[in-house]
Amino acid sequence: MINDRATRPRLPRRKPAPTVPAWEPPSWGEAEDFLRRFHTEQPEQPVALPMRLRQVREQLEQYGTYRHTRAELEFGARVAWxxxxxxxxxxxxxxxxxxxxxxxxxxEAIHGHLLEHIRVATNSGRIRPVISVFAPATPERPAPRVWNSQLIRYAGYRTTTGGLMGDPGHLEFTDTVRRMGWQAPGGWFDILPLVVEAPGDKPQLFDVPRELVLEVPLTHPQLAAFAELGLRWHAVPAISHMRLTIGGVDYPLAPFNGWYMGTEIGARNLVDPDRYNLLPVMARMMGLDTSSESTLWRDRALVELNVAVLHSFERAGVKISDHHTESQRFLTHLEREEREGRITPTDWSWIVPPISGGITPVFHRYYDEADQRPNFYLDDEAVELSKGRCPVRHHDAGGTFP
Known part of the structure; x- marks a missing residue:
């Protein structure tokens, strides 16, 4: 139902991300629900549903977990999205x-696959949605992890004069990898190394080769001085600290990406006060009156910064979308799902763009709120790792799984 602005849902702040425990054995009920959905939506399978249900129940009874077929894994990852x-x-x-x-x-093998993920996803600027699913935890072996919150992130530094350089959002993580031996270049856009933790091994540092990372120099179509700031941003937003859950089986290392919506860069990464905080810089460049909030200097600077991001990516031939187009596409998705008889779980506070939200069609609606699985979750361990902190872990032991 479409609602006018006065009756839209009132959400004063974003809810915390859903979390799941570090590890627990898959439940038969969740496994069964997933397998029935898989066979309903993908009926042409080499093994009939009753036989597959018996196989999984036997594996759960014998090993405490079960292994997805490749087709189940592919379906589960897509439905999680x-x-x-x-x-x-x-x-x-x-x-x-x-x-x-x-x-x-x-x-070493995990690192190689992570680099391949970046290469496949980048696709010479024609960004492809990709997920790389690594081994889940088993009763006898923890799952591999990557400490980074994204496969590509920029380092942040405290300068000797007390200032900041680079991305302040990653100060802690940068300090951690420097203590681990990373030789930091000390620039504004230094690509952080990957911290890979394989089962039974200590965390190891691996560089992300600069030539593998497609970056876009940021320019503005009218403001020539904007290019002199030397800004740039990477093309692939690959989230790497979310836990993929399929049929009760958790995959803590399952980095995934789509392509950027421009506001993610131009209204958050480059703008948030605890990130690059560029609105005052943009306002000075534009000659705006910043003496009062009522001049709306922040709004005007924000729009032009987003213009620069979209202009730069399009000029470089790198795939990106604007928030108006993506809002229309989301309504198309809602309509398709409704025709299939499915609800679309939606968090209004995340779907509405961080700029011009009220003039996008996703603003004037109510949405279904539901925790449907398969899905992606953020757990406490991933949060600590992404900050460069080593959490205390507790792993069950026993049994043998092939």
């Missing part, structure tokens, strides 16, 4: 390319 209530870009959930990396257990 379909169920991700905070993502506006779910229209293309069926196009997600799923890379099965469950056999990679050493840090």
């Amino acid at each position: 379909r169920n991700a209530s905070r993502c506006i870009g779910r229209l293309y959930w069926k196009s997600l390319r799923v890379l099965d990396r469950r056999d990679a257990l050493t840090a």
